[in-house]
Amino acid sequence: MRRKRAKDKASSPEIETVVVLRLYISGNAPNSVRAIANLEAICQQYLKDGYKLEIVDVFEQPLRALADGVLVTPSLAKVSPAPAANVIGNLSDKRKVLLMLGVEGNAG
Amino acid sequence: MNPSFRTPKRGPSRAHATAGFEELIRRLVKGASELQAIESGQVDAIIDPATGRAILLPEAQEALREDQARDRSLVRLSSDWRWEKDKDYRFVSCEGATIGSSGFENKTIIGKRLWDLPFDNMSKVDWRAHRSKLKRRAAYRDLELRSRDHAGGVRYFSVSGEPIFDGQGQFKGYRGTARDISNFKLAEAAWQESTGIASATLDALAAQICVLDSAGTVILAARAWRAFAPAKGCIGIGVPEGVNYLAVCDNAGEGERDNGIAIAAGIRQVIAGERELFRYEYGCDWPIGRCWFTLSATGLPGDRAARVVISHEKTTRRKRAEQLPGLDYPVAKRAPIYPVPKRVPIANGVLAAMPRKEYQRLVAGLEPVSLTFGDVLYEPGDSIRYIYFPSDCLVSLLTQVEDRMALEVGLVGSEGMVGIPLALGISTSSVRALVQGTGAAMRMEAERFQLEFRQSPSLQQELYRYTHLLMAQFTQTAACNRFHVVEARLARWLSMTRDRVRSDRFHLTHEFLADMLGVQRVGVTNAASALRKRKLIEYSRGNITILDRKGLNAASCGCYRIIKNLFDGAQR
Numbered sequence: 241m242r243r244k245r246a247k248d249k250a251s252s253p254e255i256e257t258v259v260v261l262r263l264y265i266s267g268n269a270p271n272s273v274r275a276i277a278n279l280e281a282i283c284q285q286y287l288k289d290g291y292k293l294e295i296v297d298v299f300e301q302p303l304r305a306l307a308d309g310v311l312v313t314p315s316l317a318k319v320s321p322a323p324a325a326n327v328i329g330n331l332s333d334k335r336k337v338l339l340m341l342g343v344e345g346n347a348g
Numbered sequence: 349m350n351p352s353f354r355t356p357k358r359g360p361s362r363a364h365a366t367a368g369f370e371e372l373i374r375r376l377v378k379g380a381s382e383l384q385a386i387e388s389g390q391v392d393a394i395i396d397p398a399t400g401r402a403i404l405l406p407e408a409q410e411a412l413r414e415d416q417a418r419d420r421s422l423v424r425l426s427s428d429w430r431w432e433k434d435k436d437y438r439f440v441s442c443e444g445a446t447i448g449s450s451g452f453e454n455k456t457i458i459g460k461r462l463w464d465l466p467f468d469n470m471s472k473v474d475w476r477a478h479r480s481k482l483k484r485r486a487a488y489r490d491l492e493l494r495s496r497d498h499a500g501g502v503r504y505f506s507v508s509g510e511p512i513f514d515g516q517g518q519f520k521g522y523r524g525t526a527r528d529i530s531n532f533k534l535a536e537a538a539w540q541e542s543t544g545i546a547s548a549t550l551d552a553l554a555a556q557i558c559v560l561d562s563a564g565t566v567i568l569a570a571r572a573w574r575a576f577a578p579a580k581g582c583i584g585i586g587v588p589e590g591v592n593y594l595a596v597c598d599n600a601g602e603g604e605r606d607n608g609i610a611i612a613a614g615i616r617q618v619i620a621g622e623r624e625l626f627r628y629e630y631g632c633d634w635p636i637g638r639c640w641f642t643l644s645a646t647g648l649p650g651d652r653a654a655r656v657v658i659s660h661e662k663t664t665r666r667k668r669a670e671q672l673p674g675l676d677y678p679v680a681k682r683a684p685i686y687p688v689p690k691r692v693p694i695a696n697g698v699l700a701a702m703p704r705k706e707y708q709r710l711v712a713g714l715e716p717v718s719l720t721f722g723d724v725l726y727e728p729g730d731s732i733r734y735i736y737f738p739s740d741c742l743v744s745l746l747t748q749v750e751d752r753m754a755l756e757v758g759l760v761g762s763e764g765m766v767g768i769p770l771a772l773g774i775s776t777s778s779v780r781a782l783v784q785g786t787g788a789a790m791r792m793e794a795e796r797f798q799l800e801f802r803q804s805p806s807l808q809q810e811l812y813r814y815t816h817l818l819m820a821q822f823t824q825t826a827a828c829n830r831f832h833v834v835e836a837r838l839a840r841w842l843s844m845t846r847d848r849v850r851s852d853r854f855h856l857t858h859e860f861l862a863d864m865l866g867v868q869r870v871g872v873t874n875a876a877s878a879l880r881k882r883k884l885i886e887y888s889r890g891n892i893t894i895l896d897r898k899g900l901n902a903a904s905c906g907c908y909r910i911i912k913n914l915f916d917g918a919q920r
Contacts, residue, residue, distance in 0.1 A: 268415055269392035269408035298395060298402040306400040312382050312391045313402065328381050329390030
């Protein structure tokens, strides 16, 4: 019972605002480094603390990318909230990222 | 984190590689957005769906290669060697500047562990600690090792390393750098030595010395400073290292506040570089009287931590001397010679009576000499070459009768001068001057003395006074020798000698005493035995000891008291 209640809570609107992101990169390759920097800047500006970011290095975890259906790096995937979406490249196109995050409207 | 850089199995030619990649991309990448990103150069790697392996695109490969090259060159700049060890800690590679004689070379270390190499500063315990660190896969920084190079010189190395793991997290070994830090260590040793010398020098000084940093905190204190017990009025002297001296001055208590504020302000000026030296003299009232101190703050140039050297000296004596310039003269003049005044700076009474200026001029012509028992300064009829101011020696003036008979007519000690005829304008001596008590004297050449004598009224006055006393002594002695018994004369003579050498023990033979008193030796022996029987003196083999000074004075003839009164009175 308890667990169920907890689950109910988890689906409350407050918690839903946390965006979970996963960024696939390949080591210190230039586009990967740039993608991390770009993404962190965007998140800091628009999401404040309301996000979780996991960075996956395909050299260190070669099977993760394959399992997640990622074909190239760098590649950003939005895990939650639904719908899942992804952006490919070094994330220098801020508009694309914001569109995916669904914050374009209020960002101005 | 280290990128496990995997090179695709491709030829080295860039054009060939690019062509090969285009085909690969066509085969693997189907999505439009992926292709677009690849075309715009925003992709680093493609994942091979068959194996899951990431394949770097040529641009990314090139960039990583440049990165690695840059890392390597940075490592080269910051270290002398880069090395790698396998999982058993054996060196598998070591590259870098080969210093032929360093002893740290590829061929000598490959396949060996660090503790197999001939480093001589690590004990078994040290190596054990190091190995346990490796077992924990911990990184180590700046492990200092010492060895001898081929030329026999001492070399120091600093070795740092961190563990490396493969993709599965398996420990593969260590990787790191090494630097030759011999020059640094030698410089450090030299610096430590010079610092040691500096602090030992500071410790050796009597003044209280400390060094302050720019905030006024004591960063180095010499021994005398540390040992200085906090005393009333001495603002903050002796505060320990680590304490802010300026704060102590700022918060000085009642009665010290003005001095504290002035000292703090002066030191701050020195720290700020507005002045090089600040000197402050202040006095405070102690139970023993007013005491004076001088505090000096000297700025240190440069940007080092040490900014000011503080030196604190007690200057009471100098200050008093400055304040009372004329005091020396009346003090010395009024002080009676017997008993010995406690503070006669000059051993000879005539010299001590000189005003300071005339004394300083006289001293320039004086030389210290040591006179030994039996020395003859003048024979009757000799021309006088030197005059003598005895300090603690004793000179007898003897008149010779016929050839062998002699009689003492006068005795000169620290109260007088030998060579009085010169003061009277006569350059030959009428008596024999015989050193009777070994000791020191100041002498002056006769010509110089005559010059000084003419120029100095004080010296003239003093020597005329002394000449009068000496004549009185001569006449009294003449009468005494004629009328008084040997025993009383011997007692008088011993008492007079005692007064002049200021000692109860002296060395004299009976023969010598016979000459002094102008009697036969047997007469001296009888008189001495009588005095000994009365327990006034003790003698053996020429060593005479006065046992009872008052009793001996009483046993003397009245001449002793007359002469003594004359001398004492003349001094007043």
